[in-house]
Amino acid sequence: MQSPHRTSCRRRITLSGTSSPAPTAGSAWPSRGISRSEETRSSRHPEKARGLAKLSRLEQLDVADEKSIASLARRIADQPLDVLINNAGIGDAGPRFGHVSIEELEQAFRVNAIGPVAVTQALLPSLRAGQRRTVVNLSSGLASISENESGGWIAYRASKAALNQLTRTMAGELRKEGFICIAICPGWVKTDMGGHGASVSPDDSVAAMLKVVDRLKPSDTGRFLDRRGKQLPW
Numbered sequence: 198m199q200s201p202h203r204t205s206c207r208r209r210i211t212l213s214g215t216s217s218p219a220p221t222a223g224s225a226w227p228s229r230g231i232s233r234s235e236e237t238r239s240s241r242h243p244e245k246a247r248g249l250a251k252l253s254r255l256e257q258l259d260v261a262d263e264k265s266i267a268s269l270a271r272r273i274a275d276q277p278l279d280v281l282i283n284n285a286g287i288g289d290a291g292p293r294f295g296h297v298s299i300e301e302l303e304q305a306f307r308v309n310a311i312g313p314v315a316v317t318q319a320l321l322p323s324l325r326a327g328q329r330r331t332v333v334n335l336s337s338g339l340a341s342i343s344e345n346e347s348g349g350w351i352a353y354r355a356s357k358a359a360l361n362q363l364t365r366t367m368a369g370e371l372r373k374e375g376f377i378c379i380a381i382c383p384g385w386v387k388t389d390m391g392g393h394g395a396s397v398s399p400d401d402s403v404a405a406m407l408k409v410v411d412r413l414k415p416s417d418t419g420r421f422l423d424r425r426g427k428q429l430p431w
């Protein structure tokens with residue numbers, strides 16, 4: 198569905214958690230040159246990411262902080278937004294079952310599941326005013342329930358599985374408005390989270406995901422995809 202508010206042929210993209218000076222999948226998004234697009238990137242600490250700010254507008258956003266989310270929504274309220282990429286995430290293998298703290302579980306759910314939903318809800322007016330109405334949630338193969346035979350990564354797996362369910366729910370609710378909401382796994386990426394031993398560079402991961410995002414059709418809404426666009430098992 199086309200928005201009535203078409204003002205430009207450029208895509209307007211907002212990305213969360215994409216300004217870390219360290220290599221992150223997020224910091225690679227703009228360096229891959231999302232062509233003909235205007236990006237707003239956000240970071241918990243934009244003052245530490247000044248070098249990257251040259252590439253796009255940079256806003257403060259802590260996805261675990263309601264006030265920070267509301268403040269971003271106010272600052273960009275007058276701007277249409279075509280694509281929202283909820284990239285921010287936290288996670289590590291964590292302790293074995295029996296030793297996981299409540300705090301660790303809460304923080305993982307707060308950042309990985311509640312954060313993307315809260316950000317998407319807050320930015321809905323801007324997305325409704327955009328041309329693409331697309332929400333891309335960075336999930337993980339570790340979120341797959343049917344593929345989980347080994348355990349481990351307890352808080353991370355559970356919070357990303359919750360994100361998948363929330364993505365599917367968001368997709369169902371917003372389908373009639375022409376939204377496309379997907380969960381996508383970037384692969385095992387050489388970032389702070391993925392580590393040096395990972396198999397994919399941030400640039401290659403982002404390039405592959407961008408191709409998928411560019412080709413999304415309304416019938417793709419609610420899908421859980423790998424970086425090449427293949428369906429992942431729930």
Ligand SMILES: NC(=O)c1ccc[n+]([C@@H]2O[C@H](COP(=O)([O-])OP(=O)(O)OC[C@H]3O[C@@H](n4cnc5c(N)ncnc54)[C@H](OP(=O)(O)O)[C@@H]3O)[C@@H](O)[C@H]2O)c1
Nearest residue numbers: 214217221222259260285286335337385386388389390391
């Ligand atoms: N790397 C992988 O192999 C892999 C695999 C599957 C899925 N993923 C997913 O891909 C996404 C990007 O991962 P990555 O590998 O780039 O991870 P990363 O290297 O750990 O970077 C995560 C980014 O999220 C930001 N962030 C964390 N908490 C935040 C918060 N409360 N508010 C705003 N930003 C926050 C971090 O900002 P700070 O710099 O301020 O901490 C950082 O920029 C994540 O959602 C992750 O779960 C990654």
